[in-house]
Amino acid sequence: MHTVLQPEGWPRPKGYANGIAARGTQIFVGGQIGWNAQQAFESDDFVLQTAQALRNVLAVLQMADAGPQHMVRMTWYITDRETYTSRLPEIGAVYRDVMGKHFPAMTCVVVKALVEERALVEIEVTAVVPD
Secondary structure, three states: OEEEOOOOOOOOOOOOEOOEEEOEEEEEEEEEEOEOOOOOEOOOOHHHHHHHHHHHHHHHHHHOOOOHHHEEEEEEEEOOHHHHHHOHHHHHHHHHHHHOOOOOEEEEEEOOOOOOOOOOEEEEEEEEEEO
């Protein structure tokens, strides 16, 4: 079981949690980017790459009999802050489509570039499956 950590008096965040407490088997998903299972990019669109990166995260979680409900931490590395902020409604829609309404503690960091030249977003996740 996971417990959302929400300090008293703080406004509730939208689309993420300030903190999560969990106990169980830990799963660490390395950074997933917006290419498919054959490591080929199907799009250079930020939202479409985000959707694919999220599907890749989900595929790794499923290998450990886990799902979005087990995510406790998510870190996003993005290459363009303006694109991210201007397309948040679309990003939120693809997030909910893939992950449902499971919102772990999140961090988003703007980086100069990612190792894969065409990658626009990279997402890593920590999940905990309860004992």
